[in-house]
Amino acid sequence: MTSNIALNIVRQLVDIVGADNVNTNPAEIYCYSRDSTPFQHFADIIVRPMSTDEVSKVLKLANLNHVPVYPRGSGTSAAGSPLPVKGGIVLDLTRMNRILSFDQENLQVVLEPGVICDDLNEFLQKYGYFFPPDPASSSAATLGGMVANNSAGNRAIKYGKTKDWIMWLEAVLPNGEIIHTGSKTLKSVSGYDLTKLLCGSEGTLAVFTKIGMRVQPLPEAYRTAMFLFDDLDKAGKAIVKARGAGVVPCAMEFLDRLTVRTSAEYAGLDIMDCEAMLLVETDGVESAAEKELKIIVKAVEEMNPKYWKMAEDEKERASLWVARKSAYAALARCAVTTTMEDMTVPISKIPEALKRIQKIPERFGRIIQIATFGHAGDGNLHPTFLYDERIPEQREAFFKGLSAIYNEVALDLWGSISGEHGVGLIRKDFVEKEHGPIEMALMKGIKLIFDPNNILNPGKGKPWGSTGEPEAI
Secondary structure: OOOOOOHHHHHHHHHHHOHHHEEOOHHHHHHOOOOOOOOOOOOOEEEOOOOHHHHHHHHHHHHHOOOOEEEEOOOOOOOOOOOOOOOOEEEEOOOOOOEEEEEOOOOEEEEOOOOEHHHHHHHHHOOOEEOOOEOOOOOOOEHHHHHHHOOOEOOHHHHOOHHHHEEEEEEEOOOOOEEEEEOOOOOOOOOOOHHHHHOOOOOOOOEEEEEEEEOEEOOOEEEEEEEEEOOHHHHHHHHHHHHOOOOOOOEEEEEEHHHHHHHHHHHOOOOOOOOEEEEEEEEEOHHHHHHHHHHHHHHHHOOOOOEEEEOOOHHHHHHHHHHHHOHHHHHOOOOOEEEEOOEEOOHHHHHHHHHHHHHHHHHHOOOOEEEEEEEHHHOEEEEEEEEOOOOHHHHHHHHHHHHHHHHHHHHOOOOEOOOOOOOOOOOHHHHHHHOOHHHHHHHHHHHHHHOOOOOEOOEOOOOOEOOOOOOOO
């Protein structure tokens, strides 16, 4: 594979990070060309920095020469966010993977962007603490990627999203300048909140090199219940009932028939045939967790589940969560291509959203399937397309189905095109349908201030996408 980057730039990159951390091997570049979406784009070169100073020098060099830079962590993206659509540099941040400090008195941890979520929680657990955001990809997802996408996960209903736990950031601007945003204090309103602006910016404004975040003491106890329904509509209405019961669970997950069947098989669980499953969990001191789950059970029982039970011990609880967190991997065994989508609707609209999603494959003669699961407690659903991207008719049906998901379900029901996965490539054509022209102009202005040469993650999401300005490359 021939690089489009001038040899003198390659030599300077080698001087910055070392020859072992600059790679143009076609096999290596191929590995960085995909995520879980059906898109594929190739970089010219892979660069693996080890420090803030190295990131700064790489970005300064790239900016001076108008070379695109695509920050990347573990590549667990479900939106095409790290794919190098214009070639250039993939900036692999996984070498920056140190937990730098843990301040127990102030409940704060400082780390580099390449730290994996589960590794952080394994470290914190030794001291009796945890970091609440819990994406299904937590065993591989890096904290830098989680901040960039404002990831959420199973516990968001109670504990919020990643940005709710970020206190400050050290970040490198596209021109190589290093900035520090936020504060180590729990309260600070001294100016615009640049930390929150950068959280969820998908690598288009700056590259994070250090992250300061809050953590939480581990709950004393968990109580978990599984509800099975013979009717999809009942399951949707049960979610609404449970959310109005007066308590906030730490998780409320939904799985439809196909997802239940494949996930149970994948996890080795014996779950009876059903149309849908709810998995609900409470946490806190033991008496409170017990009481709150009983309140939710009473509310859900109004919708007559065909079966329900509480997990009897930690082993049973863990097995249920293995089934839930492996849903996407399990569904991948059902088809050549598995593409998970990300939409949100108001809680009251979940029953209608589920009905509409279920009908979409019918218009294509069911040459594609959709399995739906997600974080029902906050209205975040993941309709997952099962098809074969190599077959033109199925690929076309997928993209038409994708449009239906966002136009006819999410946006028509006053929802959003993304709850936690970001815009990336796959949702960029729907952004302008959710936001008005004035709001889009403001976002474009922010991008221009941070990145006037459009070198950071170009081609992702409007207004700075492949067809939108600014376009300086």
